[in-house]
Amino acid sequence: MLSVTDLEKVYEGGERALRGVSFEIAANDIVAIIGPSGAGKSTLIECINRLTEPTSGTVQLDGTELTALSSRELRRARREIGMVFQEYALVERLTAMENVLSGRLGYVSSWRAFRRKFPSEDIQRAYATLDRVGLAGHEDDRVDELSGGQRQRVGIARAVLQQPKIILADEPTSSLDPETSRAVLELLTEIAAEEKIPVTINIHEVPLARAHADRIIGLSDGRIVFDGLPDDLDERAMDTIYRNGSTEETGGDDRQPRHFEAQID
Amino acid sequence: MSTLEYEEYSSEWTRPTVFYNRWVKRLVYLAVAVFIAWNVWAARISAERLQYGIGQVDFLFGAMWPPDFGISVSGGELVTGRRFSRIVEKMLETLAMSIVATVVGVLVSLPVAVMAAENLAPRPVYYVARAIITVTRSIHELIVGIVFVIGFGFGAFAGVLALVSATPGFFAKLLAEDLEDIDQSRLDAIRATGAGPLGVILYGVVPQVLPRMIGLTIYRWDINLRASTILGIVGAGGIGATLNTAFNTYEYDFGAAVLLVIIAVVVVGEVVSSWARGRVQ
Amino acid sequence: MTAADDTAPGEWERFDTKRRLLRFGLVLVVLGATVASWRALDVRYVYIETAPENIADLFGRMYPPDAAYAGEIVDPMIQTINIAVIGTVLALLLAAPVAYISARNTTPNRATHALGTVIVAGSRSIHSLIWGLVFVIVFGTGVLAGILAVAFRSIGFIAKLLSEEIEEIDAAATEAIRATGGSELDVLIYGILPQIKPALAGISVYRWDINVREATITGFVGAGGIGVELQNSIGAFRWDAVLTILIAILIVVVASESISAYVRRKVR
Numbered sequence: 001m002l003s004v005t006d007l008e009k010v011y012e013g014g015e016r017a018l019r020g021v022s023f024e025i026a027a028n029d030i031v032a033i034i035g036p037s038g039a040g041k042s043t044l045i046e047c048i049n050r051l052t053e054p055t056s057g058t059v060q061l062d063g064t065e066l067t068a069l070s071s072r073e074l075r076r077a078r079r080e081i082g083m084v085f086q087e088y089a090l091v092e093r094l095t096a097m098e099n100v101l102s103g104r105l106g107y108v109s110s111w112r113a114f115r116r117k118f119p120s121e122d123i124q125r126a127y128a129t130l131d132r133v134g135l136a137g138h139e140d141d142r143v144d145e146l147s148g149g150q151r152q153r154v155g156i157a158r159a160v161l162q163q164p165k166i167i168l169a170d171e172p173t174s175s176l177d178p179e180t181s182r183a184v185l186e187l188l189t190e191i192a193a194e195e196k197i198p199v200t201i202n203i204h205e206v207p208l209a210r211a212h213a214d215r216i217i218g219l220s221d222g223r224i225v226f227d228g229l230p231d232d233l234d235e236r237a238m239d240t241i242y243r244n245g246s247t248e249e250t251g252g253d254d255r256q257p258r259h260f261e262a263q264i265d
Numbered sequence: 266m267s268t269l270e271y272e273e274y275s276s277e278w279t280r281p282t283v284f285y286n287r288w289v290k291r292l293v294y295l296a297v298a299v300f301i302a303w304n305v306w307a308a309r310i311s312a313e314r315l316q317y318g319i320g321q322v323d324f325l326f327g328a329m330w331p332p333d334f335g336i337s338v339s340g341g342e343l344v345t346g347r348r349f350s351r352i353v354e355k356m357l358e359t360l361a362m363s364i365v366a367t368v369v370g371v372l373v374s375l376p377v378a379v380m381a382a383e384n385l386a387p388r389p390v391y392y393v394a395r396a397i398i399t400v401t402r403s404i405h406e407l408i409v410g411i412v413f414v415i416g417f418g419f420g421a422f423a424g425v426l427a428l429v430s431a432t433p434g435f436f437a438k439l440l441a442e443d444l445e446d447i448d449q450s451r452l453d454a455i456r457a458t459g460a461g462p463l464g465v466i467l468y469g470v471v472p473q474v475l476p477r478m479i480g481l482t483i484y485r486w487d488i489n490l491r492a493s494t495i496l497g498i499v500g501a502g503g504i505g506a507t508l509n510t511a512f513n514t515y516e517y518d519f520g521a522a523v524l525l526v527i528i529a530v531v532v533v534g535e536v537v538s539s540w541a542r543g544r545v546q
Numbered sequence: 547m548t549a550a551d552d553t554a555p556g557e558w559e560r561f562d563t564k565r566r567l568l569r570f571g572l573v574l575v576v577l578g579a580t581v582a583s584w585r586a587l588d589v590r591y592v593y594i595e596t597a598p599e600n601i602a603d604l605f606g607r608m609y610p611p612d613a614a615y616a617g618e619i620v621d622p623m624i625q626t627i628n629i630a631v632i633g634t635v636l637a638l639l640l641a642a643p644v645a646y647i648s649a650r651n652t653t654p655n656r657a658t659h660a661l662g663t664v665i666v667a668g669s670r671s672i673h674s675l676i677w678g679l680v681f682v683i684v685f686g687t688g689v690l691a692g693i694l695a696v697a698f699r700s701i702g703f704i705a706k707l708l709s710e711e712i713e714e715i716d717a718a719a720t721e722a723i724r725a726t727g728g729s730e731l732d733v734l735i736y737g738i739l740p741q742i743k744p745a746l747a748g749i750s751v752y753r754w755d756i757n758v759r760e761a762t763i764t765g766f767v768g769a770g771g772i773g774v775e776l777q778n779s780i781g782a783f784r785w786d787a788v789l790t791i792l793i794a795i796l797i798v799v800v801a802s803e804s805i806s807a808y809v810r811r812k813v814r
Contacts, residue, residue, distance in 0.1 A: 051725055079727030089722035093740045097278055102736055106727025113728075114735045120276030127274035140281045162726055283812075304631040307624060308689045318685035325684055361583035368580045403799040404792060407675070407763045408776065412788070415780045416604050417597075422589050426597075495675045499766050502587075505675075509767075512679050524676065531671040 001026055002048070002166055002198070007057035009043050009222075017043040018054070019222040025166070025198055030189050032209035033202045035219035036242050041202040044219065045170045048200075049081045050074060062165055079106035082159030082197070084188065086171035088151040090143045096154050097139040100126045103161035122161070129157040133187060149180035156188050160195065167192060169201040173208065181205065185212050206238070329521035348519055351507055352526055358421055359503035359530070363490040366425045370432030370489070371482050377437035379466065382444035394437070402434030406492055410501035421502025428489050428496075436485055440478060447473045480542045487538035494527045608789035615787045619775055619794055625689055626771035626798070629761035633696030634754040641701045645708035652712055652738070662705070669702030674760045678769035687768035695769050696757045704753055711745040712738065747813045755806035762795050 002025040009018040017040040025031055033041050046052035048059050050066060059066045066077055082103070090099045104122045105113055112118065118126075130139055133153040143151060152172060159167050169188060173181035185201075189212045192199040203209050209216055210230045218226030218233075218241035226237045284290035335348025380386045380394035406427040413423035452469040460468065471478075497505025504527060511520035647653045648662030678695035685691045720737035728736065765773020772791060779787040 049725060051721060075727045075729060077727075078725060081725070083722065083725040085718060085722060087718050089716075089718035091719045091723075091737055091740050092716065093743070094736075095281065098280065098736075102723060102728070103726050105723060105732045105736060110729065110731040110735060113732055116280050118278075121271075123278045124271040124274040124276045126278070128271035131274070139278065158722075158726070301631060301635055304628045308628040308632055308693065310690050310693075314685060314688075314690055318681075318690070321684040325680070357586060361586040364579050364583040365587060368576075399800060400796065403759070403796050403803075405759055405763045407766060408773075408792070408795070411766065411777065411780055412604075415783075417593075417600050419593060421587050422593055425587065425589075491671075491673060495673045498675055498679070508676065509679065512683060517683075524672075527676070528668070528671045532667065535671070 001060075001062060002200070003060045004044075004048065005058045005060075007044070007047055007059065008055045009040070009047055009052065010055045017222055018047065018057075020057070021219075021222070021224055022057075023217060023224060023227060025200060027198055028193070028196055029198050030192060030212060030214045031198070031200045031217060032213035032215070033200065033217045033219055034204075034206055034209050034241065037204075039219040039241075040222040041219055042170055045168050045200065045202050048168055049078055049083065075106060079162060080165045082162045082164035082167040084152070084155050084159050084167065084169040084172045086174045088143075088148075088155045088175070090151055090154055090158075092142070092144040094143060095139065096130065096135060096141050096143060096146065096150075096157075097126060099143055099154050100130060100139075100157045100161055103158040106162075126157070126161055129160050130154075132160075132191060133157045148176050149184060152176065152180075152184050153187065156184070156191065160191055160197075163195075164197060167197050167199045169199060169203075171202055171204060174204060181208060182211075189213075206233075325517065328515075328517035331518065332521035332525055333516075333518040334522040334526075335519075348522070352504070352523060355497070355504040355507045356526060356530065359493040359497075359505075360490070362421055362424050362428070362493045362496070362503055363486060366428035366432070366489050366493070367482060367486040369425065370429040370485065371436060371478075373429055374433045374436040374440070377433045378440035378444060379470075381437055381441035384445055384447075384449070385466075385470070394441075398434050398438045398441075400434075401431055402438065404431075406431035407496065407499055407501075410496050411499040414500040420500070424493060424496040424501035424503055427501055428492055431492075432485060432489075435488065436481055439481055440474065443474050443477045444470065476545050479545045483538050483541045483545070487534050490534040491531050494531065604785065607785040610786065611789040611793060612784070612786035613790070615790045616794070619772065619791055622765075622772045622775040623794060623798060625692075626761040626773075627758065629689060629692040629696055629764060629769075629771050630754055630757040630802075633693045633761070634700060634750060634757050636693065636697040637700035637704055637753065638750055640697065641704035641708060644701060644705035645712060648705055648709035649712035651715070651717060662709070666702040666706050666709075669698055669700075670706070671702075672699065674699035675763060675767055678764045678767040682768045687770070689770035691767075692761060692764040692769035692771055695764050696760050699760065700753050700757060703756075704749055707749045708742065708746065711742045711749075715741040744813045748810045751806045751809045755802050758802040759799055762799070 004024070005022050007018050007021040008016075010016050021040075021044060033044065035041050043052055047054040048066070050059075054067060057067070061077065061081065064077060066074065069077055091102070094102075098116065101116070101118050101122060104118055108118055108122075127136075127139065130136055133156055135150060135153055135157070138146070138150065143154060146154065152175075155172070159169075167188075172188065173184055176184060185203075185208055188199065188201070191197075201209070201213065210233065213230055216226065216228065216230055216233055217224055218237065220241050225240050226233065228237075279287070282290045284293060333348060335346040335350070335352065337344050337346065377394050377397055380390045381398060383391060386394065409430045410423055410427035413419050413426050417423065419426070447470060451473070452465055455465050455469040493503045493505075495503075495505045497503040497507065498509045500506065504523060508520060508523045508527065511517070511523055644662050644665050646662075647658040648666055650659065653659040653662065674695045677698045678691055681691035681694045681698075685694070715738060719741070720733050723733045723737040761771045761773075762776075763771075763773045765771045765775070766777055768774070772795060776788065776791050779791060
């Protein structure tokens with residue numbers, strides 16, 4: 001279980017990206033975090049595994065307080081947090097297999113990693129995961145030879161190979177076309193369900209969030225302004241998230257929500 | 266925890282190699298390793314020599330410090346001595362050598378560059394120009410310098426000749442590459458007006474590569490300045506002679522001063538050169 | 547040329563005149579510097595008049611090359627290659643950490659970055675022959691001084707190019723390795739190294755190729771290699787032997803350049 005309490009982040013320039021964010025994620029939940037650009041979605045995801053250091057507040061994963069760990073302990077904790085990035089964040093000059101196996105780097109010695117000598121179970125799992133994400137036979141392809149959708153599948157496989165307690169996905173579909181986005185998100189949520197890994201997805205496209213998430217958190221200006229089931233995400237809620245507006249303003253104006261509906265196609 | 270059925274998958278994977286296969290890869294790595302090992306063996310560096318040298322470092326630094334620029338303070342006034350005027354005089358000579366060598370070298374290299382451009386020169390001429398470039402690139406300017414110094418007894422003139430002789434290998438080579446990239450249609454337009462080959466070069470080619478030519482000239486001056494500081498070591502003029510003499514006569518404090526001045530001039534030359542090239546492009 | 551594009555039509559004329567004046571002034575300065583330099587060098591015109599004749603005469607004395615001498619220069623030539631190879635390998639070992647601290651994205655702090663910059667600038671602005679002079683004083687004459695001279699000159703070159711390469715790597719990929727729980731060493735060997743490997747190979751063989759040329763002259767200050775032999779032959783006016791050496795140098799340099807070009811083409 002992931003629990004985030006009173007998370008605050010103030011960047012060096014003084015920009016307040018997170019203003020007291022608290023939520024909990026129970027096992028197997030697929031949670032989508034939505035919100036306009038600049039709402040703090042990416043900061044929130046990065047603060048969870050401390051790729052960005054939060055200014056205050058706590059993050060706990062299965063009882064371990066991540067925010068209190070030393071850098072060595074943090075490395076150990078990160079092994080159990082899978083991450084899928086928006087620009088894939090793969091080592092382009094390495095093969096798909098090497099990128100997938102990099103999910104095990106926290107468990108093998110650097111010398112073995114250097115010689116690419118991973119335990120046979122890791123290799124078997126890597127083959128199986130590549131097969132599962134639809135990339136069987138592509139293990140020896142260099143990542144820079146793969147398409148965007150294929151790269152993100154490698155990214156998902158890398159996260160899955162960590163056998164993590166949670167997967168954090170930071171805008172995993174933002175570099176993909178709509179059709180590929182849908183397919184990749186479907187794959188991510190399916191695998192998560194099969195493997196019983198909770199996933200927190202930070203996502204721009206509301207329709208995709210509605211279609212795949214069990215729960216939606218709406219972030220606006222560094223605060224949680226909505227937290228509920230996809231069905232509860234009505235026009236008023238959308239307005240609160242995206243226009244920072246109060247409820248009364250929604251009244252006669254039905255143009256804006258339609259704009260978001262249009263993104264379904 | 267995982268439901269993935271992984272046991273049926275292969276438990277082995279080896280990284281594909283850019284070589285034809287793993288054995289070729291190992292062979293290439295082995296060959297490189299053996300080659301380096303052979304080099305180390307053939308160089309026969311003895312441990313005593315290394316040890317001796319490391320002991321000498323201390324001595325050398327002690328003898329070099331403080332560097333003596335030939336400037337002293339007496340009665341609140343700066344007094345410049347013989348060493349100071351020697352540095353100034355030789356540094357000016359170095360600078361003069363670099364400038365003359367650049368101008369003459371570029372003038373000599375321009376026709377070679379045109380001859381070495383595949384699209385402008387007939388085949389036999391092209392091959393002659395390429396040969397000139399290869400030879401002038403391969404023979405270090407210092408070798409040319411020493412030949413002229415001992416062959417003719419020239420001083421700074423030998424240095425200038427050496428730098429000039431090394432210029433085509435750099436200037437003509439790079440300029441020829443740009444000449445090969447020029448826009449042919451503009452040349453055809455000028456040919457259509459009835460211009461001869463010289464006219465084509467002057468009105469069609471030069472305007473297209475002029476900024477590059479100026480940039481390369483400045484760059485070459487920077488290189489010539491660096492080279493001018495050492496040509497004196499073989500007697501071909503410039504401050505290198507002062508440095509060599511200082512070290513040979515155990516005047517290490519003076520040598521250190523000369524060395525620092527050389528570094529300063531080279532760094533300033535590089536800054537000026539990169540600034541000027543930035544302005545041209 | 548571009549003046550017309552970025553100024554208003556009314557100002558065009560004036561601006562162009564100003565530009566022209568500036569250009570004219572620059573040409574004058576360059577001409578003046580050239581003339582002043584020429585006069586400072588105090589070259590005797592007799593030299594220039596007789597130079598072509600002298601050079602032709604010298605080539606006449608060089609030709610034909612002394613073929614019998616070829617056997618004697620094998621050893622010094624091997625020394626030259628030794629200097630270039632070991633010098634480059636040593637420079638690589640020393641330059642790798644310098645590159646790491648010189649690159650803005652990997653350097654631990656500002657002080658280390660400054661240190662890296664100073665090492666790069668210092669190494670690059672001292673010619674290998676000067677390094678040779680210094681190392682001959684320290685280690686005595688011979689190959690060792692040559693190796694160190696070539697190595698110390700190469701550190702700055704390699705470290706500069708390598709650090710530029712490190713600065714261009716994809717930061718997201720290294721961040722991802724940190725996110726899987728990899729150590730900084732894992733980041734280096736799994737994230738950074740694969741990204742700079744082709745450049746590393748290219749830079750090494752390129753510098754080796756330059757160093758072969760450098761190692762032909764280290765002998766002039768007693769730092770080993772074919773330069774020692776060359777200096778002796780020139781000093782003894784054995785011009786036919788000099789030509790033999792020059793041809794040998796040409797062959798070795800052209801061969802190493804071809805190898806270097808081949809490897810650089812392959813590792814892209």
